Amino acid sequence: MQLLAVPMASSGSGGITLLLPLILIVGMIWFMSRTQKKQRQRQADTVAKLSPGTKVITTSGLVGIVEETDDDYVTLEISEGVLVQVVKAAVGRVIPEEDGVDDEPAAAADDHADATSQVPTPEKVDVPDAGGEKADGKVQDAPKLPPTHTEN
Structure with a gap:
């Protein structure tokens, strides 16, 4: 009995399929380091x-105003x-000055107030057993459900 080794047919792209994951991993590492x-x-520009x-x-999370800077340290005034x-x-970010920013929220609040004033308010709906008021004017508690499990 004689066994013959017959080469299996290959698609010819075995090298590319092995290199593709390696190329992707190297590319991801390069992109993340960049x-x-x-x-x-x-961060270095901000600190400089x-x-x-x-x-x-x-x-x-400490907020303060820079009083003086040194080669390695910054002195902050956190309160009077x-x-x-x-x-x-340790300086995370610089808070921009609020010169023209104060006008914008007021305008946005006015727009919001105009929009809410035009929306009709819903009428009060009486729902039975929803924790409403009793006849004597006192607020009653919402009904409690029975426990769903037993305690040991």
Whole structure:
């Protein structure tokens, strides 16, 4: 008895199918590192632009106004006369000045008030056993449902 080894037919693209996942993984790693590099650069630019009088939020959520900057530290005034020294890397973001921002919310509130004044208010609907008022004017509790399980 003699066994013969017959080569199996292949599509010829075996090398590409093995390289495709590797190329995708390398591409994802490159893209993620590029994105992180941009974020680090933005943070470094923000910290470099800090000057006295700038309002900032730290990464821990502390809000304050920059009093002075050092090579490694920033002194923030978090309340009247209360100064805190934090590491420059702890500055999360700069709060923009609110010069023209105050007018916009008032206009938006006026638009909202106009829209709500035009909407008709629904009439009071009497629903039985919905925790309404009793005849003597006192509010009664909503009906309670029986327990769905037993306690040990």
